Amino acid sequence: MLAAAAAAADRLVVGVDASAAGMAEASRRAARRTERGGLPNVLFVVAAAEALPHELDGLADRVTVHFPWGSLLRGLLAADPAILDGLVRVMRRGATLSMLVSSTARDRGAGVEPLDEHALAALAVDYGRSGLEVTRTRPATPADVAASRSTWGRRLGAGGHRPAWLLEARLVQLGQADAGLVEAGRGLVDAGPRVGGGQAVGDGAQGVPPRLEVVQLRPLEGDRDGRAG
Numbered sequence: 732m733l734a735a736a737a738a739a740a741d742r743l744v745v746g747v748d749a750s751a752a753g754m755a756e757a758s759r760r761a762a763r764r765t766e767r768g769g770l771p772n773v774l775f776v777v778a779a780a781e782a783l784p785h786e787l788d789g790l791a792d793r794v795t796v797h798f799p800w801g802s803l804l805r806g807l808l809a810a811d812p813a814i815l816d817g818l819v820r821v822m823r824r825g826a827t828l829s830m831l832v833s834s835t836a837r838d839r840g841a842g843v844e845p846l847d848e849h850a851l852a853a854l855a856v857d858y859g860r861s862g863l864e865v866t867r868t869r870p871a872t873p874a875d876v877a878a879s880r881s882t883w884g885r886r887l888g889a890g891g892h893r894p895a896w897l898l899e900a901r902l903v904q905l906g907q908a909d910a911g912l913v914e915a916g917r918g919l920v921d922a923g924p925r926v927g928g929g930q931a932v933g934d935g936a937q938g939v940p941p942r943l944e945v946v947q948l949r950p951l952e953g954d955r956d957g958r959a960g
Contacts, residue, residue: 733757734880736770743772745787749779780806781813787821794818796830797881798889805842808834808850810857819861822902828863831871831879833887833895846896854898863900871895 736744748754754775763769778784780803796818799807806814807830818828834843844850848868855865875897876890889895 733760733770733773736761736773737768740772743774743790744770745774745776745790747776747778747780747783749777751777779803779817781811781817783817783821785820789821789823791821792823792826794822794826794828795879796828796832797879798831798833798884798887798895800883801841804832804834807832808843808846808854810854810861812861815858815861815863819863819902824902826902827866828898828900828902830898831875831881831884831889831895832898833871833884833889833893835894846894851896851898858900862902864903865898865900867897867899869897871897 732744732746736742746754746757754777757773758775760768761770761773761775765771776784776787796803796807803814805811822828832846834846836845838845851865851868855868858865871890873890876884876895881889884890884895887893887895
């Protein structure tokens with residue numbers, strides 16, 4: 732997400748993860764002074780996908796989900812209405828959803844089935860019920876994984892020895908009010924792999940949308956690898 736923010740300084744980029752530890756390193760880097768590579772157009776929110784703060788409603792023109800795990804992966808692959816409705820709620824009309832996902836036979840213990848073309852075709856039907864028109868599905872390539880800059884994706888070996896899939900969809904039916912915090916079409920929400928209970932937390936000082944309660948996301952002990960200590 733930091734790369735996306737650096738590439739488009741006039742866009743608000745929002746990182747979402749249910750674990751603050753998963754975003755601590757990115758938060759530290761974004762909070763630097765701009766002359767040292769800081770990014771004032773980045774905001775971090777600690778929340779589950781199904782419980783995103785309403786301040787994000789209608790904000791995003793693009794939502795990316797890179798290699799989710801746990802209940803988020805289960806919810807996305809089962810087209811859980813709570814998960815999909817949470818994502819749809821933050822999207823503006825015509826916004827796109829881009830997902831990189833991986834699930835193999837070894838993951839059945841986590842409550843998910845292996846992904847293949849038939850499973851993705853069935854998923855497209857279910858996503859359509861939430862107003863998401865699936866526009867493309869294909870095997871993810873190593874280049875896709877590299878472009879995502881996902882540490883978890885690299886650890887999995889996704890797109891290499893572990894199969895992974897790219898799914899893209901477009902919001903064609905909006906069930907919530909089409910109103911956002913910033914100018915329409917200027918938002919980007921980047922969802923992380925963890926889900927669970929969480930409180931909304933913003934990080935950053937400059938260019939933060941009005942009306943959003945912001946607190947500093949402090950460095951966490953023992954999180955050098957993005958894990959809580």
